[in-house]
Amino acid sequence: MNNVPGLEAIYRDYKSKGVDFYFIYKSLAHPERDGLVQPVTIDERLAHIKKAKVQLSTTIPWIADSMSNELKNALGNRNNSEIVVSPDGTMVVARDWSDPSALRLDLERLVGKAETLTEVTDLKAQAPAAGDGHAAIPRGIVPRVERPDSSEPLIVTTKGDEPFYLKLRAEAEKSVARESKGTLHLSFQLDPIHEVHWNNLAPPMRYSIAVPEGAIFTPSSGEAAKVSAAKADMDPREFLVELDLSTVEAGTPIIISVDYFACDDADRWCKPVTQTFEISLETDRDAGRVQIPGGGRGGTKGGGMKGRGKGSAGPGRGMPSAENILSRFDTNEDGALSREEATGPMAQRFDQMDTNRDGSVSIEELEARLARR
Numbered sequence: 001m002n003n004v005p006g007l008e009a010i011y012r013d014y015k016s017k018g019v020d021f022y023f024i025y026k027s028l029a030h031p032e033r034d035g036l037v038q039p040v041t042i043d044e045r046l047a048h049i050k051k052a053k054v055q056l057s058t059t060i061p062w063i064a065d066s067m068s069n070e071l072k073n074a075l076g077n078r079n080n081s082e083i084v085v086s087p088d089g090t091m092v093v094a095r096d097w098s099d100p101s102a103l104r105l106d107l108e109r110l111v112g113k114a115e116t117l118t119e120v121t122d123l124k125a126q127a128p129a130a131g132d133g134h135a136a137i138p139r140g141i142v143p144r145v146e147r148p149d150s151s152e153p154l155i156v157t158t159k160g161d162e163p164f165y166l167k168l169r170a171e172a173e174k175s176v177a178r179e180s181k182g183t184l185h186l187s188f189q190l191d192p193i194h195e196v197h198w199n200n201l202a203p204p205m206r207y208s209i210a211v212p213e214g215a216i217f218t219p220s221s222g223e224a225a226k227v228s229a230a231k232a233d234m235d236p237r238e239f240l241v242e243l244d245l246s247t248v249e250a251g252t253p254i255i256i257s258v259d260y261f262a263c264d265d266a267d268r269w270c271k272p273v274t275q276t277f278e279i280s281l282e283t284d285r286d287a288g289r290v291q292i293p294g295g296g297r298g299g300t301k302g303g304g305m306k307g308r309g310k311g312s313a314g315p316g317r318g319m320p321s322a323e324n325i326l327s328r329f330d331t332n333e334d335g336a337l338s339r340e341e342a343t344g345p346m347a348q349r350f351d352q353m354d355t356n357r358d359g360s361v362s363i364e365e366l367e368a369r370l371a372r373r
Contacts, residue, residue: 003098003099003100004056004057004058005057005120005123006100006101006120007021007058007060007098007100007103008057008058008059008060008120008123009100009118009119009120009122009123010100010103010104010107010118011059011060012116012118013114013115013116013117013118014107014111014114016114016115017111017112017114018111019107019111021060021061022060022061022062022063023052023058023060023061023062023063024062024063024065024071024072024075025045025048025049025052025062025063025064025065026065026069026071026072026079026286027065027069027072027286027287027288028288029079029080029288029289029333029334030288030289030290030333031169031287031288031290032189032290034055035139035192035234036048036192036193037167037169037189037191037192038167038169038287038288039191039193040067040158040164040167041067041162041164042064042066042067043162044164044191044193045064045065045067046064047193048193049062049064051193057123069286072286073286075094076094076096077285077286077334078096078097078332078334079288079332079333079334080096080097080098080332081094081095081096081097081098081332082094082095082097082098082099082103083095084103084106084107084110086110092106092110093106096331096332096338096340096341097331097332136265137197137232137233137234137265138230138232138233138234139233139234139235140235141227141229141230141233141235142225142227142233142235142236142237144236144238145185145187145238145239145240146240147171147185148171148172148173148182148183148185148240149173150173150174150363150364151171151172151173151174151183151185152171152172152174152177152283153169153170153171153283153284153287153288154170154171154172154176154279154280154281154282154283154284155279155280155282155283155284155287156168156169156170156277156278156279156280156284157277157278157280158275158276158277159275159276159277159278160274160275160276163194164191164194164275165190165191165194165196165262165273165275166188166189166190166191166205166258166260166262166273166275167188167189167190167191168186168187168188168189168256168258168277168279169186169187169189169236169287169290170184170185170186170187170254170277170279171184171185171187172184172185172281174364176243176281177281177282177283179246180243180244180245180246180248180250180281181243181244181245181246182242182243183240183241183242183243184240184241184242184243184254184279185238185239185240185241186207186238186239186240186241186256187236187237187238188205188207188236188237188238188258188260189236190234190262192234194262195264195265195266196262196263196264196265197232197233197234197263197265198227198232198233198234198235198237198260198261198263199231199232199261199263199270200226200227200228200230200231200232200233201231202261202263202270203261204223204224204225204226204227204237204260205223205224205237205258205259205260205261206221206222206223206224206258206259206260207221207222207239207256207257207258207259208220208221208256208257209221209241209254209255209256210255210256210257212245212248212252213248214247214248215243215244215245215247215248215252216242216243216244216245217241217242217243218241218242218243219241220241222239224237232263245281251280253278253279253280254278254279254280254281255276255277255278255279256276256277256278256279257274257275257276258274258275258276258277259272259273259274260272260273260275261273289333289334289335321370322363322366322367322370323363325337325346325366326363326366329341329342329343329346335362335363336360336361336362336363337350337353337360337361337366338359338360339359339360342361349369352369353365353366353369355368
């Protein structure tokens with residue numbers, strides 16, 4: 001949120017004029033950025049807000065969206081939108097992407113110029129909170145596992161008693177949603193908000209899938225590889241599973257049980273934990289998109305993007321890839337191209353590209369368009 005200092009400056013100038021400012025905490029647009037993972041309880045969201053207040057050095061109040069993301073959905077599912085609401089509740093300004101300069105002009109037009117003009121350079125940076133021992137836990141020790149091409153996050157429900165030290169992000173290729181068969185990517189991630197890590201001197205984590213009658217999971221259980229490069233780390237434990245639920249009743253969830261050791265960052269305790277996760281074969285529109293450090297929108301082995309055949313950029317090819325187009329035009333980074341984001345020829349061809357008429361162009365629709373060209 002590089003625009004926070006600009007918003008903080010406007011807040012200081014306009015709060016005396018009766019303008020209320022709020023940051024809205026919604027689901028993470030890019031889980032794993034700054035090491036964070038999607039929270040699954042409102043207390044975890046509030047803990048993220050507490051951390052963000054210090055990290056971003058802001059005094060603007062925060063509102064936490066509900067765990068069902070009602071406010072995010074009502075405001076159009078934008079990751080970094082900016083809304084101005086009049087005293088009678090009318091939405092007078094709605095931007096897909098926060099723009100402090102434009103916001104100041106909006107407020108000058110709506111309520112008049114502020115008596116002061118705070119510059120970003122006038123803001124005193126707040127020192128980060130001390131005692132964050134978690135930052136010392138290494139990352140990048142365990143190699144990432146390649147996710148299926150064009151995979152989508154699935155809805156995951158965490159079961160059991162809090163605290164939920166471990167989170168599961170499940171992604172599946174398109175055929176899983178269409179045909180109930182294909183490749184499933186499981187990423188088990190310790191949540192740094194709970195200040196725990198993997199102790200690589202303890203037994204590795206294990207998972208097992210409760211296989212319904214007629215279903216096939218290959219494999220149906222697994223164990224993380226033993227890590228000898230470091231005594232502790234914070235890397236995800238990832239697995240690929242081939243599944244076939246085509247003969248199972250539609251809507252049957254995937255139940256996964258996980259056994260692991262959660263170890264306190266301050267080395268005060270290390271205890272065995274069992275958690276259960278329930279995966280629905282439905283796309284989670286609020287799960288965000290993982291961007292592997294050093295690999296852009298990655299998720300493939302080594303953090304880079306794997307080629308997608310026709311339309312992929314490469315030596316001697318003049319046609320851009322669908323990923324490159326999204327990287328250029330997808331300003332709110334939600335993984336699709338909206339009508340507002342499309343410009344020039346993209347805007348002229350928007351209706352042709354939006355084949356399912358849902359108001360946005362997905363990467364698959366872009367690839368289909370490029371393949372036809």
